[in-house]
Amino acid sequence: MDLDNPAAIHRMVQLFYASLLDDPVMEPVFMEVAGVHLAEHLPLIEGYWCKMLLGKDTYHRNMVYRHERVHDKFPLSREHFELWFDHFNHTLDAHFEGPYTEKARKLARRILRNLARWLNARDQELAGMAESDSY
Numbered sequence: 001m002d003l004d005n006p007a008a009i010h011r012m013v014q015l016f017y018a019s020l021l022d023d024p025v026m027e028p029v030f031m032e033v034a035g036v037h038l039a040e041h042l043p044l045i046e047g048y049w050c051k052m053l054l055g056k057d058t059y060h061r062n063m064v065y066r067h068e069r070v071h072d073k074f075p076l077s078r079e080h081f082e083l084w085f086d087h088f089n090h091t092l093d094a095h096f097e098g099p100y101t102e103k104a105r106k107l108a109r110r111i112l113r114n115l116a117r118w119l120n121a122r123d124q125e126l127a128g129m130a131e132s133d134s135y
C-alpha cells in the first residue's frame with residue numbers, strides 16, 4: 001500500500017503513533033510534557049500529512065511554534081530526534097511502499113533536520129541573550 005490516499009495516511013498515522021507511544025523515551029514527551037489529547041492530535045497529524053503528500057488544504061497551524069513550546073518545557077535531544085525518525089522509518093518499512101512512501105520518508109528527514117537545527121540555533125540565541133543580560 002502506498003501513501004497516496006487519505007485512508008492510507010490515516011492508517012500510517014495510527015501505526016506510527018502506536019509505535020511512538022510504546023517507546024518509554026517518547027511517550028512522556030507527548031502525554032506528559034505536551035499533554036496531547038490523541039483524539040484531537042491524531043487528526044491534526046493526518047491533516048498535516050495529507051497536505052504534505054497530497055497537496056490538500058488540511059493543515060493551517062504553525063507546527064514549528066508548537067515544537068518550540070514543547071522544547072521550552074522539556075529540551076528535545078538528539079536521542080528524541082533519532083527515535084522519532086526510527087519509528088517513522090520502521091512504520092513505513094513494515095507497512096507501506098511506493099513513490100509517496102519514499103516522498104514521506106524524504107520529507108520527514110528534511111523537516112526533522114530543519115526542526116532540530118532551528119531549535120538548536122534558538123537555544124544558542126537565547127543563551128547569548130542571557131549572557132549579555134548579565135553585563
Ligand code: HEM
Pocket residue numbers: 029030034036041044045048061062063066067069070076080081082084107108111112115
Ligand atoms: C524529536 C522529534 C519530535 C517530537 C518529540 C515531536 C513531538 C511533538 C509533540 C509533543 C507535539 C504536540 C504539541 C502540542 O500539541 O502541544 C507535536 C506536534 C506536531 N508534530 Fe511533532 N515531534 C517531533 C518531530 C516532528 C516532525 C519531524 C514532524 C513532521 C515531519 C512533526 C509533526 C508535527 C505536527 C504537524 C504537529 C502539530 C500538530 C498541531 O497542529 O497541533 N513532528 N510534535
